[in-house]
Amino acid sequence: MKSICLFFQVHQPFRHRRYRFFDIGNDHYYYDDYSNETIMRKVAEKSYLPTNKLLLEMADKLEGKFKVAFSITGVALEQFELYAPEVIESFRKLAKSGCVEFLSETYSHSLASLKDAAIFEDQVKQHDERIFGLFGHKPRVFRNTEMIYSDEIGERIANMGYSAILTEGAKHILGWKSPNFMYVNAINPRLKVLMRNFKLSDDIAFRFSNKNWSEFPLTADKYVDWLEKLDAKEEVVNLFLSYEAFGERQTEDTGVFNFLEAFSEKIVKSKKLKFVTPSEVVENLQPVSAVSVPHPISWADEERDLTAWLGNGMQKEAFAKLYDMKQQMAKCIDPEMLKDWNYLQGSNHFYYMSTKYFSDGEVHRSFNPFDSPYEAFINYMNVLSDFKIRLNTFVPENEVESEIAALHKLVEEKEEKIKKMEADLLRLHKAKRRKSNPRKK
Incomplete structure (x- = not known):
């Protein structure tokens, strides 16, 4: 059978x-x-x-x-x-x-x-x-x-x-x-x-x-x-x-x-x-x-190759920039960073950047939440830029990044301290008002 x-x-x-x-x-x-x-x-x-x-x-x-x-x-x-x-x-x-x-x-x-x-x-x-x-x-x-x-x-x-x-x-x-x-x-x-x-x-x-x-x-x-x-x-x-x-x-x-x-x-x-x-x-x-399959194949499009994800300059640049961070990520243990790192690797992000409007254009457009592949590229690179800044605070690439990370941490600590002091000050003001006007609840 x-x-x-x-x-x-x-x-x-x-x-x-x-x-x-x-x-x-x-x-x-x-x-x-x-x-x-x-x-x-x-x-x-x-x-x-x-x-x-x-x-x-x-x-x-x-x-x-x-x-x-x-x-x-x-x-x-x-x-x-x-x-x-x-x-x-x-x-x-x-x-x-x-x-x-x-x-x-x-x-x-x-x-x-x-x-x-x-x-x-x-x-x-x-x-x-x-x-x-x-x-x-x-x-x-x-x-x-x-x-x-x-x-x-x-x-x-x-x-x-x-x-x-x-x-x-x-x-x-x-x-x-x-x-x-x-x-x-x-x-x-x-x-x-x-x-x-x-x-x-x-x-x-x-x-x-x-x-x-x-x-x-x-x-x-x-x-x-x-x-x-x-x-x-x-x-x-x-x-x-x-x-x-x-x-x-x-x-x-x-x-x-x-x-x-x-x-x-x-x-x-x-x-x-x-x-x-x-x-x-x-x-x-x-x-x-x-x-024998010497070069990668896929089930996408007429060509059955990788061009749906890595077929143009935008896709290749985004892909390269993402994995340029792999050595830093190997040293990172922060759970939120690891979660975002996983999600950033999803193939859909690169698929949205496809410019294949001839052989399989309708398929690419129908599954793309962005108005154009260029918008998808810019959006992804913006996210990647922010992710890189965060990664440098956890795993600095060099001495300059290490100093920036230390200063960034210092600023965050000061901001937290200011927020705490503002909260304490507000609490004291409320307590003072209650003492000066005991009938008011």
Whole structure:
């Protein structure tokens, strides 16, 4: 039987507020709490909660034959806890059903795998600890931010102890080969590589409600028929999607939830298909060959490369400035600084700066909270400038910065002392007024 590996990405970033030049050094809070809460509540109600409810029903109804995998970022989990704790509880119920595998990834959905091994490994460790703490699962399979993968990244993942990694079945990598097999890393064959069937995945994620699509409407019968008619030699079909495809990108009135339910039932009833988790793919199938990926790929845009995040000068400059602080951050132990450092690494900040208006312009504009990529860049650099000032007070770069930090600390201490003295003076004035006018309460 052909294996159907269904995987969902779940991610929501902490979005920055409009942070002006004059805020630098004066206001150290960077986040748009209203937008973060509003968006999270909206997506939770339209997508996460109803889809989790449906999957739980499928797990019960299909008696263990329905399987699904999730990669949930640490920053998404934090926002669930802040704004939609019922989503956490619904994922816990799914975890207890036995039908779910939770995968590993970077805590803040960062691009650290492209820059620094130590930071990358620390983020992965943070993520796995949070997953285990919430759901009792220790991830065995890895899924990098935006499915970014290369031979070198794969080797690092293998050395970290993971059995497999999920990535994009990019045409320029596979050539004539099919994504519907299991491969191995070209450097370390211990790491298995599962490659996304982007056509079949995007048929659901992006084309489902497109009335101009030649295959519209997409029914469960039609879709399962496509799967059953694939070459009999092909062993696994990896359907990797963003979870927001259900209820958010493809709204409820498109019939996408009915499709998901009918699709799941038909897979289980099929004599040619079965659901599996990524770990089950690794255990049950043999790799057909190594796959060579000398340069990083991703699942973004037509090019399937890194240009969505690092394709122009603004993105590269912001990325470089951020990680210029890595040595200082390695010495920093302040919890607020570490939290902001994690959030600053989120790949969305760089995505907002994209100027790709030709091949995938609509996608980039629709997910961008800023009016232009240049505004996104300026906003991020303002935040980064303030963060750098704060970091220098904790970990001065040199003697000059050390002196500035000492003076800054002295000024803060004096300001606190002045506030205390003003409070004492106000209290004494009130006491004096009460003594001079004892009838007045």
